Structure formats: structure tokens, C-alpha cells
Amino acid sequence: MIEIGREKSSSLITRRLASAFGAMAALLLLVWLIRGPLSISQYSTDILATSFTLVLLSLAFNTRTRAGAARAVSSFLGNVAAGFIIIIILIWFLGWVDTVPKVVSDQIANLVILVIATGLLGFVAHAVAPRRHGVYATKPAILVPANSDVPAERTRLSAKADSIALPIARSGRVVGCVLYGDLRASFETPMGPVNVTFTGPMTTFGIPFRGERAGKDSVARLTGKSVEQLIQGARIDQAVSKEGSRGTIDLPFVHIDEDWFGESVDVGPIRIRKGPDGESVRIGSFEIDSDNDGPRHHKASWLARGVNDPSYLRASEGGTSAKWNGSSLWMQGDSMKLTVGADGFVYSPSEVKTFSPLHTLHVGKEKMTLDTRKFTLNVTENLVVFRTENGSKKSTDSPGLARDLRSVFTEEAKKHVQDVIKGVPIDLDEMLSATEEALGKYA
Secondary structure (H helix, E strand, O other), X not given: OEEOOOOOOOOHHHHHHHHHHHHXXXXXXXXXXXXXXXXXXXXXXXXXXXXXXHHHHHHHOOXXXXXXXXXXXXXXXXXXXXXXXXXXXXXXXXXXXXXOOXXXXXXXXXXXXXXXXXXXXHHHHHHHOOOOOOOXXXXXXXXXXXXXXXXXXXXXXXXXXXXXEEEEEEOOEEEEEEEEOOEEEEEEEOOEXXXXXEOOOEEEEOOOOEXXXXXXXXXXXXXXXXXXXXHHHOXXXXXXXXXXXXXXXXXXXXXXXXXXXXXXXEEOOEEEEEEOOEEEEEEOOEEEEOOOOOOOOOOOXXXXXXXXXXXXXXXXXXXXXXXXXXXXXXXXXXXXXXXXXXXXXXXXXXXXXXXXXXXXXXXXXXXXXXXXXXXXXXXEOOEEEEEEOOOOEEEEEOHHHHHHHHHHHHHHHHHHHHHHHHOOOOOOHHHHHHHXXXXXXXX
């Protein structure tokens, strides 16, 4: 299973090998420290040499390969240089704790030379590597099944049908994808669920779609093209790069990246990361994660934009906004605005306002107003004010009429909201009939 936005540049096999080599290196160092009680002191040099070799292998298998051959060489040499530095530190530390064989301690000068040599070669490889700016499409193609929902807080996304997702990368890191299929969204709003379909393809940032690696047949069947053709023809909204990137520094052995996933600093084999999933420190294959038992997918920020239309979805801890097929949604805390076509409503805990081309209805705690373009009714406490389109005005101080109109407006506002959520035009006939009936009752 591959997850967009969290996919490592190395394969699962190499990551596991790197972790295994690191674990074996640590185990051998422990064996060396207790070699006396184990009666294996005669193998002291062999144990250390094997442990140091495993340290180098662990770091070498963490080479980043996604950004091209030259960058892969630079990453490999940088990791090897970092491995030599770790070995030098280990020799000094172990020599302080115990007696390191002279044949090992005498290699420090050679190790320093190797650090300088591999470091310079890595710098050269990095310098000649082609630069790719902004965001760009890359491999592998991912088959995202229709039942793979992506939940976060008050939004749930899924592909409407089995779809192909082409990862998009920035600075060699996967940050999103191009989804070649319609995107289905469900928003939990203060007035009930709102279900939306965005027409694909869409470029996305920060949305962790999951799926399996797609074969050539699946890609051709679902898109009518090959992976290479998709990459060459990918139209990626550069807003993904502009809005998602807050700062990047990319040097041979130092990579600093700040985006909506969080902040990360890579110095050789050491990686420090702080983001919505918590904080972690990684040294080679060893990782210390401060994340507790909370959910792993807190939503930092999501962005999705239509490739062929102006539709978009933007969701973060501060709020949610979306636009699709002439409709729009804005939501922040317990307040929201939903427009479907020409009809819509605005809601907050203290008031609700519905509107269409033929009316505006405002229902508040202290005042209610109905504007039908032909007449306007204002209700404040016991006072009812009726205005016509020609400017005439009539005021009535009637507690009964005010009470009945407030009841009519409150109930009709609820029905209007449900009409908008269902995507049907607001029905004004019942409201106008009930309003006319209340006015006639107290005429």
C-alpha cells in the first residue's frame, strides 16, 4: 500500500534492509561492550569492523533515488560520508568507555580522508545534477480504489470510482498527486452533511490518498494513456507549489523543508521533523517518535484544484472552502455559507439568512426580515413593519402577529436550508402563503 504525501523515496525493501542493518550494528556494539563476560575478546576487532560496516550499509540503503541519477549519487555519497563521521565518533566514544583495538583507532586519519573525499564527490554530483523547480509529475502511478476514504476532521474524500493517481513532487519529495478521476467529498457542516462531486482530473496537495502500484494495463484501461504519456501531459496547477511551499534549502548534505506537512531538517543521516503527527528524530535507521497514541492523520492543510475547470477545495484547521459546478461552500467553526446555483444560505449560531433571486430571509434572535423584492417585512419584538416596492410603509404593534411571523420565518428558514443542501431550488410558495395567511389573520 502506497500513501500519497508520505511515500518514501526508497522502496519498502531497502527501508527494511536499512533498518535491519542498523539494528544489527547496534546489537554488535552491545556485544562488543560485554565481550569480556561472553569470553569473546579475541574477536574484538572483527566485531567492531562488522558493526561499522553495517552502519555504512544502513546509511547507504537510505539513498534518495526519486530525484534522478545524479541526485541519487549525491545522496549516496553524502550518506556514506555521514557514516564515516558516525564511525569516527563511535571510535572516540568507545575508546573513552573501553579500550578500542589499536588497529581500529589508527584508522581515524584514513576515515577523515574518506569523509573529505566522499563529501567532495557528493558535492560535485549535487552541483551537476539537473534542477527541477516547482512541482512535477513523477512515477509510480497509483491505483486509488473507490472505497479508500480519506477522513480528516469534518471532511471526507474518496475517488468516485477506481482512479489513477500520478504523484507530484517538489525537491524530490512527494507532496500530492494528479487524480485522473472524479473526486467525491462529504463535509460535516453545522446544518448537516453536504455531499459534493468534483470533476477530475484534479491536482492535490497534502491529501493522503492510498492505493496500490498501478500496472500498465490498469493505467491504460482507466486513462487511455501510458504512465510516460501522463507524465509528459500532466497539467499541474503551480498554486500547489506556491501555497504548499514555505521554504526549501537543498544542499548536498543539508535539506531544510517547511510546508504544510510541517518542518524538517536533514543533516546527513540525522533528520529532525516537527509536524501535525508530532515530533521525531531519526539517526540513520533509528527513529525516536514523540507521537502519542493519537490519530496519525491530523489535517494540516489540504488543497485540490480542478485541471480543466475553476473548482477547488481548501481545508485546514482554520476552516474549509470549496467551489464546484457553480456552487460554493465556506465553513469556519460553527459558521458556514453554502451556495448552490443562485440559491444559498448563511448560518451562524445567532442567525441564519437564506437567499434566492426572488427573496432574502434573515432570521435573528432580535430581528427578522423577509424581502421578496415586491415587499419587505421587518419584525422586531412586537412591531411589524410592512413596506411595498413603491415605498409605502405600514407599522403594526401586534404581539400576536409578530409571534406568528417569527414562527413562520423560523420554520421556513429551516426548510430553505434543507433545500439548498439537497441541491434543489428554494420553494417560496409555502412561505408566501403562510405569510399572507398571518397578515390576513390580523388585518
